[in-house]
Amino acid sequence: MNKVLKGLVAVVSTAAMAIAGFAGVSTAMAAETTHTVTITPAKSGHTYEAYQIFTGNLGTDGSLGNVVWGSGVDSAKLAASTDTLLKDKSAADVSTALATHADNSTQAKAYATAFSGVLSTTHTDSGAFSSAGNGSYTISGLEDGYYLIQDKAGTLSGQNDAYTSFILKIIGDDVTVAPKSTQPTVDKKVQDETADAEQGATDGWGDTADHDINESFKFKLDASIPAEANLADYKTYKVKFNDTMSKGVTFESIESVTVNGNDGTAAKSWPLTRTDYDATTPTPAGDGTQSWSLTIDDVIAKCAGIKIAQGFTVEVIYNAHLNENATVNDASGSTDNKNSVNLEYSNNPNAEGLGKTEDKTVYVFTFAITNKKVIDNEDGEPLAGAGFKLYKDEGCTQEYQLVKDATLNAYRPVKGGETAEEMKSSTNGTFPIKGLDAGTYYLKETTTPKGYTTAAVKTITIKATHTISGGLPNVVLSSDSTLDNKIVDKKGNTLPSTGGMGTTILYAAGAAIVLVAAFGIVFAVRRRNAR
Template sequence: MNKVLKGLVAVAATAAMAIAGVAGASTAMAADTYDITVPQTDSHTYSVYQVFTGDLSKGTLSNIKAGKNFNTSNGAGDNGTNLTAAEAAEKIAKVSDTATDTEKLETISKFVNLNGETFGTVSKGAPLAAAPGYYLFKDQAAVTGNDAATLFIVKVNGPVTVNRKADKPTLEKKVKDVNYSTGDKSDWQDSADYDVNDDVPFQLTATLPTNEADFAAYKSYKLVFHDQQSGGLTFDGGSVVVKYGDTTLNADSYVLDQHPTDGHTFDITIANAKSVKDAAGSAITVAAGGKFTVEYKSKLNENAVIGATGNPNEAYLDFSNNPNVGGEGNTGKTPTDKVIVFTYQLDINKTFNGGTPDDSDLPEFTLYKFDSTTKDYTNNRGKVNITKTEDGKYTASFKRVDDGKYKLVETKTPAGFNTAPDTTFEITADHDATSNDPKLTSLKINSKVGDTTTGTVVANVVNQKGSNLPSTGGMGTTILYAAGAAIVLVAAFGIAFAVRRRNAR
């Protein structure tokens, strides 16, 4: 748009000089008509407004006159007086080349009457015949969804093909994965796994339109982040940080709504991305292609879904999509982006060798996770009691654990059994780091494959029956007594035999 507007300003300057008589007599040719077309790839229909017409000579317009849609009630003169087409052309010619597209468009738009009958419409397969002049194009219908409206000036001095550029922002939703046993942290990606009560870090990134002219056409630019979490995640509103690039925005630059009427978990509205300020209250320079980020944490709670379904977190962005004068309030919508947080279940299968414990005296186990900071199994993940199932099996489960190194400790042992040795193991999992719909692809405990659908891994623990020591009055004591008596008798017999032999001599 910048080149088109610069061209219009330059031609308007020439036109103004010609009208004022400085450029001398024009060598105008007869005004032919030319076709305005749009490419077959463009699905939009445009309303066309004729602003100026003129005489065409060697590709240059002169003797500028009011077109069909010239706004005669423009109020652009001193004290609000209306300017003629010639005066409007002179005013436009004075717009500085260093002015923004927004400033140029605002100046030109004052001389376009958008309320009357249009000059015509143009769409693919339906060209519009137009006399030499300047025309304003705008989308005929409201633009919705992941699309943006366009507004531009077209110079007709021959056949014209209009190539629209209506750039729009994008939104990405990401999550970071942390393995607390190894200390490894992933980049921002599309999936992660966590333990219950862990804080899960999320990030939303809105990238502004990269086309400078498209972004400059907006006087203000609205962004609204919509975030929807599953029931397994609890949003922490106090963790929210909003930035432009590396600069944190002050609280007055956006609004956080934790109870939006749209049913989302939260919405964050930046009413005008072009007028945000930093924490010190200083204005931030925002440019095309710039990035706004929202970072926050949510806690994985006791409602978190275990296994392949996971706990999705979705987000989309509303954005200004109409640069037309008065169109700043119109918004489009980006596609929804999704990330998933997975969590798993550790099942314990308990067996008893040499006997059966009393059902009222079953084992208790405590699970410890290896902590990369302390270099030991110091992270207590809770206790469970073994229960007996209807089919006679002994089981327990630690729900909502993630990947990492663990130690299972028997902290209560049934009477008559030896305490089981500590069991160490490692849970490993793979899930799509980059995907529109990330999946849990593998799950293991040590080398044993788990069930990715249910998110379950199994640890087997055995209790051995204790050894019985002899007790008073028991058979063991009787045997000892009998053995002792036999030894005494043998000793006595030996002594008597020796005495007899001595006396015999």
């Protein structure tokens, strides 16, 4: 029986690098017996394989007659297949049924999946990537027939790219395939107070921030999966955030996990509970960095009704703080207080597989001030034992709670379970403070050494402009920032006594009378003894 596969072009979609349409395909047959497929635009790192599914007589109108199984089908696998689309069916039967379905239909995709299960080891691979123009690959030497084209298994695992879905195409001439390509991205932000956030920050969210040591603040992770019709090929879709904190950052808790997408009729959000995702405990490495991950095994299953082909985002907000290991700035410059994230994501609609983005990093600054108690003037001798407290308000009613840290050899903001203490100037007069946010503070002398005059309240200013420049963090401290402070105590005066010289003369006269009387007594005693 002569079955005809006429005009069959079934293109099966992809998740993040899909081929969903073809440009420049001529219906006229060329004279040569082999043909070339050009895939463009394209990215480097791919190896495409072409498997001949059917072969036969190809007519000038694109019809394939006398259909038989091609070299890309393994007869043993075909005989053992339990797929109802192939089981106990001839190539002619399968091609006839397949020809009744529309391009890019669910049914055509099902046939592509069925064919992928019976592929032989005979295939033709793409040549080297060409960077010319928009980038391209070519698969040459293809005879007339109906082909399945796919990415070579294992070539994109762990890469920031995605496998193409199965492509079905009649080839009877040189053709050019114009693929659609998309891939997830990940972003990370750190929240600052809006008053001193970096320029361009939205509600304080930016790439840099400044905070106190032990002050809780937020990080935000955002995975963005762009809208792409071919995402519908994925039966499951996994996302995994991998977060790494420098030794100066401490993880506290996850505040929220939210998926934002569309249910086919309108935009919708799916807040996830703790049972919808898996979060690991931060694990310290030898260099002090800590890593943890948050995984949603299947966004489709966890978000009932979501249409991932319309695109979606995943937002994670968590709390953290700078700890005593944080790098502290006492001048303009960089910092090592960083936090990075990358995203692993489903990248193979045909099988298991995960792609991986590059890292996105944000930075957090904190600052130090030097204080010295001196006598009489700023160049005076140091004064030990003076007590001070730091306040947030000019009226000195809101104490900024600090504690002495022996490791830092400085005072720093307290953490949970610690009790604030009065700062004391040391034998060299100093009492440095480390781990302060940018802002205005008021330093008040609360204990004055005896014999000295209490100093006036001193205003301390830290003005910082932070950003990422050339890929590196940088902070500029303004010229009116007061990071090096001298607090002067004046020595008290010695006051004169009251009563004047008259009193002194009386004391002297009294002493003389006593002496004369003593001599008189001694003389009288001697005379009596002489008789």
